[in-house]
Amino acid sequence: MQTTEQPMLKDIVLVGGGHSHVGVIKSFGMQPIPGVRMTVICTDIHTPYSGMLPGYVAGHYGFDAVHIDLSRLAVFAGAHLYQDEVIGLDRINRKVLCRNRPPVGYDFLSINTGSTPQLHDVPGAQNNAIAVKPISHFNNRWLALLERVRRHAGKTTVAVVGAGAAGVELLLAMQFRLSQELRKLGRDPADLTFHLLTNHADILPTHNLRVRHTFDLVLASRGVQVHRNAAVTQVTAGCLQTATGELVHADEIVWVTRAAGAAWLKDTGLALDADGFIKVADTLQTVTDPVIFAAGDIASMVNYRLEKAGVFAVRQGAPLARNLRRSLHGQALKPYHPQRHWLALITTGDQFAVASRGWIGFSGEWVWRWKDWIDRNFMRKFQDLPAMVAPPKPVPAAPTDPARDPGRDRGS
Ligand SMILES: Cc1cc2nc3c(=O)[nH]c(=O)nc-3n(C[C@H](O)[C@H](O)[C@H](O)COP(=O)(O)OP(=O)(O)OC[C@H]3O[C@@H](n4cnc5c(N)ncnc54)[C@H](O)[C@@H]3O)c2cc1C
Structure with a gap:
């Protein structure tokens, strides 16, 4: 430039x-x-x-x-x-x-x-739950969980707090992947238990009835325990408490509420x-x-x-x-x-997706393939760049020569 x-x-x-x-x-x-x-x-x-x-x-x-x-x-x-x-x-x-x-x-x-994410709103959440953002932190925790489930011979329970599109998608994706891993090891996916907690009466409250109904069926068929009107009021190590006094025990707590x-x-x-x-x-x-x-x-x-x-x-x-x-x-x-109105394509973990736009809702494996095509096209715009003049060199986090810094150049 x-x-x-x-x-x-x-x-x-x-x-x-x-x-x-x-x-x-x-x-x-x-x-x-x-x-x-x-x-x-x-x-x-x-x-x-x-x-x-x-x-x-x-x-x-x-x-x-x-x-x-x-x-x-x-x-x-x-x-x-x-x-x-x-x-x-x-x-x-x-x-x-x-x-x-x-x-x-x-x-x-x-x-x-x-x-x-607003973990500090709920006592104990900061120390005992993992927020989905920043994604890099979540990813490290997710990779650790994957490894733990592979090595640990017993049961594992995961709780997701927040039942918007991100929370529901993430839960179903984690469940799909962990079940696959257990199958590969010759173990029973029934060793996994998933809880979804929301302070609303409905999951996916910003989506239409048809889409909510589809996901209600998917969650039920996958054995996910959905807790509605269940505002989490306290988190301790391995345990969530809701406003109604219910206790939900979990090995991993993922926080995907409004930020x-x-x-x-x-x-x-x-x-x-x-x-x-x-x-x-x-x-x-x-x-x-x-x-x-x-x-x-x-x-x-x-x-x-x-x-x-x-x-x-x-x-x-x-x-x-x-x-x-x-x-x-x-x-x-x-x-x-x-x-x-905007089109949301919400996935169910197993290469199946539900389309939601205003009052329209439809689903299928083809919807997942359509989403996959859209997403890969988007990514290609940033992956297939014209020839570059120099190899990539990110500047490290540590302070560097102030003479190279634009702020210093401009007389700070
Ligand atoms: C599991 C999940 C699935 C989702 N799926 C969809 C979906 O299918 N469709 C959809 O439309 N939305 C989806 N969302 C919502 C979507 O993630 C957000 O709306 C979107 O990421 C917002 O993009 P952004 O560019 O504003 O911020 P981000 O994507 O969060 O990017 C912010 C960037 O700023 C950096 N940054 C943050 N703070 C600082 C700082 N202080 N100094 C310097 N850098 C900083 C971060 O490292 C990051 O690189 C999903 C969210 C989740 C959690």
Whole structure:
């Protein structure tokens, strides 16, 4: 993007390498703007594609098939990539504050850091349950569970808290995979017990009756014990307690409830909604600061009530890239209008999926194949990149030479 002959004019900093930012990085790689330097700061070098995550857990995909390699993408776009955690903003001096490196200066900033599970709301959950996000932590715990179940000759009980699409899909994927593993070892999958807990009267409360009914049947046929109106009030080692006083014992507790914005955002002065997500206008600019944008789960569009779903994060990538370009050129920004209804393809672990859109619901193995085709096509956009000029080199988390840091370059 930047050549040595060109003067450095503007710095764009992307915080988080989520589903929207991968689209922005690719866009700037395809159509660079001379003199613009892009810096990506992300805790993880591999961005998990949420749509394929249950398929990965179920064993249908390997790690590389479901992760976008940010270092490759950054090299393709000529962007700096810093592996670090952003912990704050100095909006007066336009700097991003990182855990391990000096502040990074920006002219335009975009935040796509996803949502943060709220384990601290329930006593004991933080220490005794594993949140599905960050996915990298969950993945380590999942691989450990797989290994434990393979080695442990007795019974294993898994409880999933949260019965939205992510919780239901994840439970069915884990059950499918662990059952397969036991069969391979000549053991009985009946050694596995699964509990699903929800504080609602229904599972999948944002989906239509037909879809809920299909999943009720699937869960019943797989022997999953569903606990409805069962708000979890306390978690101790290996045990959940619900508001009704019920105790559910489990070897592994997975937390997939509605999440919120990260705590560090509260000190940025950016306007947040009741759940701590950043309020943005239709241009995806924050309502507080026109040089700061936000997209994906972390953004709360003030004119629309959107579900926290990867599909919106992906779709916001193109309008975000367009408005960052227009900002750099000093042009008026264009609004993004999200779709009113969106198609969710929810999997059942065994290469079968249920489609849900508004009041429409249908299912089949072909729906899974259709989803698989859509997902692989999406991933190919980030895997089949045109030839790169240099091998990927992520910058490590430790502080490096401040002279190389954009913030320092700009006179901090
Ligand atoms: C099991 C499961 C299945 C799902 N299936 C679907 C599905 O089929 N379809 C669908 O639409 N949605 C699905 N979702 C929802 C989907 O995961 C989220 O809506 C989506 O990930 C949001 O994307 P995002 O880009 O906003 O954030 P994320 O994908 O969470 O990406 C955020 C990135 O920012 C980084 N980051 C976070 N904090 C910081 C920080 N402080 N500093 C630097 N970097 C940071 C993270 O490492 C991560 O790389 C599923 C969720 C789960 C848990």
